[in-house]
Amino acid sequence: MTEHYDALETRTPEAREAALFVALREQIEHAKVEAPYFRRILRDVNPRAITSRDKLADLPVTRKSGLIRLQRDNPPFGGLAAVPAHRMVNLFQSPGPIYEPKGAAVDYWRFARAMFAAGLRRGDIVHNTFSYHLTPAGHMVESGAHAIGCAVIPAGIGNTDLQAQIIADLKPNAYVGTPSFLKILIDKARELGLSSASIKKSLVSGEALPPALRAQLKAFGISTVQCYATAELGLIAYETAAEDGLVVDEGAIVELVEPGGSKPVLSGEIGEVVVTVFAREYPLIRFATGDLSAVLAGPSPCGRTNMRLRGWLGRADQSTKVRGMFVHPSQIMAVIGRHPEIKKGRLIVTQSNGRDQMTLHCETEAVGAVSTDAVAASLQALCKMRGEVILAPLGGLANDGKLIDDQRKLV
Numbered sequence: 001m002t003e004h005y006d007a008l009e010t011r012t013p014e015a016r017e018a019a020l021f022v023a024l025r026e027q028i029e030h031a032k033v034e035a036p037y038f039r040r041i042l043r044d045v046n047p048r049a050i051t052s053r054d055k056l057a058d059l060p061v062t063r064k065s066g067l068i069r070l071q072r073d074n075p076p077f078g079g080l081a082a083v084p085a086h087r088m089v090n091l092f093q094s095p096g097p098i099y100e101p102k103g104a105a106v107d108y109w110r111f112a113r114a115m116f117a118a119g120l121r122r123g124d125i126v127h128n129t130f131s132y133h134l135t136p137a138g139h140m141v142e143s144g145a146h147a148i149g150c151a152v153i154p155a156g157i158g159n160t161d162l163q164a165q166i167i168a169d170l171k172p173n174a175y176v177g178t179p180s181f182l183k184i185l186i187d188k189a190r191e192l193g194l195s196s197a198s199i200k201k202s203l204v205s206g207e208a209l210p211p212a213l214r215a216q217l218k219a220f221g222i223s224t225v226q227c228y229a230t231a232e233l234g235l236i237a238y239e240t241a242a243e244d245g246l247v248v249d250e251g252a253i254v255e256l257v258e259p260g261g262s263k264p265v266l267s268g269e270i271g272e273v274v275v276t277v278f279a280r281e282y283p284l285i286r287f288a289t290g291d292l293s294a295v296l297a298g299p300s301p302c303g304r305t306n307m308r309l310r311g312w313l314g315r316a317d318q319s320t321k322v323r324g325m326f327v328h329p330s331q332i333m334a335v336i337g338r339h340p341e342i343k344k345g346r347l348i349v350t351q352s353n354g355r356d357q358m359t360l361h362c363e364t365e366a367v368g369a370v371s372t373d374a375v376a377a378s379l380q381a382l383c384k385m386r387g388e389v390i391l392a393p394l395g396g397l398a399n400d401g402k403l404i405d406d407q408r409k410l411v
Helices: 013-034 034-043 066-072 111-119 137-148 160-170 179-191 211-219 329-337 374-384
Strands: 089-095 097-103 125-128 153-154 174-177 201-204 224-228 234-239 246-248 254-258 271-277 287-293 321-322 324-328 340-353 355-364 388-393 403-404
Touching: 013 034, 013 254, 066 097, 066 287, 089 355, 097 246, 097 340, 111 137, 111 224, 111 234, 125 137, 125 160, 137 153, 160 179, 179 211, 179 355, 211 224, 211 388, 224 246, 234 254, 234 271, 329 340, 329 374, 374 388
Parallel strands: 125 153, 125 174, 174 201, 201 224, 340 403, 355 388
Antiparallel strands: 089 097, 224 234, 234 246, 254 271, 271 287, 321 324, 340 355
């Protein structure tokens, strides 16, 4: 059985770079013709002159944090799409709101490569717990699994009793979702006297994978690796059985730049992840994710020769990911705006027993006059997740402009 998805993973770095930049020049030319936004920001760029990373670094960066405004001003995709919405296969909405399209290509988000590295093979049954509701995560997994030849249980999130029963009855041998939810399902199955022992391998994403949780899953007989992807870009990088950094996907050019800037950082330094992909319908060029990472020196011990990232090392802005979903400062401002009696707010994100928790701390002049249930309902409606609400008198929060305080440990 082969250890690699295809021969692209083991080609020489020189051959990879040459092929990527041929494709890049074609993609820039395509984007300038078909996507109004790129036609504008790349109007003075000669695609044939972009022959190296140094030349690529001269192009402007488009930040994910700016998509909400771009899409509001030029709906639905801010002019970044190269085909009209009715020619897309699916249209999604992620928190923000940010709208993302899916094009017609098989395995559009290139997820099969990460799933193969996690040990998934034709004939496997995948229990997919990423959401299928409006956001693309569930579909990203499903398209990759089908490209390999796996059957998929579209479980989504929640309904843990039912999911434990399904696992006991259908006996999937693979899991994809957040690592904390896998632990929750295992615990629920034990509580109900059901078996989850069929699950032997897992690909996790959407939140940190602490070493202690990976060790717990290993003790249950489950090998676990992680991947890094976004709704706009698809797969960016993925872990292999070597568990030594995340290997960059073959369908992407990844740069690390000064946070908030566009100039590449020195090798090994922490920088903001900037990605270029080759989807024809949504030709994202130098798209800044807002995530921080760093490059690991040398090739992976698994034999793959592409660049490796250290993994997620934080955010360049205040946005953060909770239970696999982004929460943006603008959403917290919107929650506060629904309740005029709240003068200031701060969302604090913590983790307990491997489970992410959100607590919105609110300053108010009259603590007794504010309904925490009403504020919690607004938080759930706007962030699509439940959270606790704690009230504080005026002056109870630090005056530092921070709307989101992520207090989770990254390792």
